[in-house]
Amino acid sequence: MHYFLKCAYFVFDLVLFQYENFGYRSLIRIWKSDCQGACTGRTIRKDVEPIAGVTYVRADVTDDDQVKAAFDHVMELTGGVLDVFINNAGMGIGGPLEFCKTEDVQNQMDVNFMGMVRWMGGVICTMRRQGYGKIICISSIGGLMGLPYQGAYSASKFA
Numbered sequence: 054m055h056y057f058l059k060c061a062y063f064v065f066d067l068v069l070f071q072y073e074n075f076g077y078r079s080l081i082r083i084w085k086s087d088c089q090g091a092c093t094g095r096t097i098r099k100d101v102e103p104i105a106g107v108t109y110v111r112a113d114v115t116d117d118d119q120v121k122a123a124f125d126h127v128m129e130l131t132g133g134v135l136d137v138f139i140n141n142a143g144m145g146i147g148g149p150l151e152f153c154k155t156e157d158v159q160n161q162m163d164v165n166f167m168g169m170v171r172w173m174g175g176v177i178c179t180m181r182r183q184g185y186g187k188i189i190c191i192s193s194i195g196g197l198m199g200l201p202y203q204g205a206y207s208a209s210k211f212a
Contacts, residue, residue: 139191165206
């Protein structure tokens, strides 16, 4: 997930944003502080009540064009201002590494590492131009130590 905040404006990428997870609970707490923001995700669930003040933008972090279009849309909404960017994009595959399909491991790296990289170009350029901004990348304990039967996941978080 990515959040952009402009309080500020905040965009939150919801790669696997399940609306009952850590990202959703964090988002609700942030919006209680009267911030405005945007959330991005490859799917936006219809069965959950939208949060007031949040603009939802569809974007798959594995698609360069969708990420650029979503970032440009958010920058249009914010007048080109970005105070905070929170990257919480992530997904996981499990099991012994020898049983993981190569394409699943590639997808794991594409979402967890390259997904963050795709956003950083626009985010960093905007914040540099402004002269301020905060970037928060939320990772996992799997980025500090290898987790049993989570070799591909841990590798993507170490990256």
